[in-house]
Amino acid sequence: MFELRLLAPEERVEAVSEALDALDALSISVEDADAQTPAEQALFGEPGMPPPKEGWQRSLVVALFAEEKLAREAATLLEPQDFFAGCKLLGIQPVPDQDWVRLTQSQFEPVEITPSFWIVPTWHEPPAAAQEVIRLDPGLAFGTGTHPTTRMCLRWIANHAPRGQRVLDYGCGSGILAIGAAKFGASDIDAVDIDEAAVRSTEDNARANSVTLNAGLPDRAGGKYQTVLANILATPLKVLAPLLAAHVAPGGSLVLAGILSRQADELKAAYAPYCQLQVSDEEDGWILMTAAL
Numbered sequence: 001m002f003e004l005r006l007l008a009p010e011e012r013v014e015a016v017s018e019a020l021d022a023l024d025a026l027s028i029s030v031e032d033a034d035a036q037t038p039a040e041q042a043l044f045g046e047p048g049m050p051p052p053k054e055g056w057q058r059s060l061v062v063a064l065f066a067e068e069k070l071a072r073e074a075a076t077l078l079e080p081q082d083f084f085a086g087c088k089l090l091g092i093q094p095v096p097d098q099d100w101v102r103l104t105q106s107q108f109e110p111v112e113i114t115p116s117f118w119i120v121p122t123w124h125e126p127p128a129a130a131q132e133v134i135r136l137d138p139g140l141a142f143g144t145g146t147h148p149t150t151r152m153c154l155r156w157i158a159n160h161a162p163r164g165q166r167v168l169d170y171g172c173g174s175g176i177l178a179i180g181a182a183k184f185g186a187s188d189i190d191a192v193d194i195d196e197a198a199v200r201s202t203e204d205n206a207r208a209n210s211v212t213l214n215a216g217l218p219d220r221a222g223g224k225y226q227t228v229l230a231n232i233l234a235t236p237l238k239v240l241a242p243l244l245a246a247h248v249a250p251g252g253s254l255v256l257a258g259i260l261s262r263q264a265d266e267l268k269a270a271y272a273p274y275c276q277l278q279v280s281d282e283e284d285g286w287i288l289m290t291a292a293l
Helices: 012-024 068-078 101-104 148-158 176-183 196-206 234-239 241-246 261-271
Strands: 001-011 028-031 058-065 088-094 111-114 118-120 132-135 166-170 188-192 214-216 223-233 248-260 279-283 288-291
Touching: 001 012, 001 068, 012 028, 012 068, 058 068, 068 088, 101 111, 111 148, 118 148, 132 176, 148 248, 148 279, 148 288, 166 176, 166 261, 176 188, 176 196, 176 234, 188 196, 196 214, 196 234, 234 241, 234 248, 234 261, 241 248, 241 261, 248 261, 261 288
Parallel strands: 118 132, 166 188, 166 223, 188 214, 223 248
Antiparallel strands: 001 058, 001 088, 028 058, 111 118, 248 288, 279 288
16 A cells, blocks of 8 residues: 655645545645644634634645555645645655554553452453453444543442342443443343444443343433433533433432533533532543432
């Protein structure tokens, strides 16, 4: 394979990328050409907030082609185009063969939830101290244990082992919270999500971890549960307040995540008619909120 490298000003990136796609590029990536320099620009806003800018002042555009001939033809066709004004061809070079599977796997290490509870990809051996392990590989659905919201929920589960309880994981993603509940003794678990791919992922991950749960779309959730878990985001959590609170059995626990520290008061107000939420954990600007009903 060969990569074609271009330098493009912010206003040209979209047109150049679309042209490369039409010229049969296998992939196109865009990076800040000024990264690691004093001119570097951050584009990342807080979750749920728009980025401060749509693009970098100067971008490095890298297009991957199956053959050198195709890359050179693309360069020849691009350079005379009006939309290429201000852009610069940096060169064409071969891409060395790599074990892309191994390279991807190397980015995912075991994740510690507690000293004895770990999330471990299937290509790693569990740490010696691990007494409880969830085997989970990166997939299409959210939830690998690397995000603070997932870790906080799992810590809560480990510290409040729901033995014999009926548990609801609402917005289950990969099913990691439902699997965690099963590992710590929950006896009847419903895991629901609006995304059918998440439902399939949850079923696959449950089988891989030898646990039993019921996965499905949200209409599968029914009745009361001793523990209701929802790791989504603040806005849907506010909308879902009456539904989630109604699913919690008397004396049960409501556990909410996907909430930024600055959103705590919003969530407290949304759930005030049903329960009294409190902040139970905090990590990297994210909080876990819980209530006993």
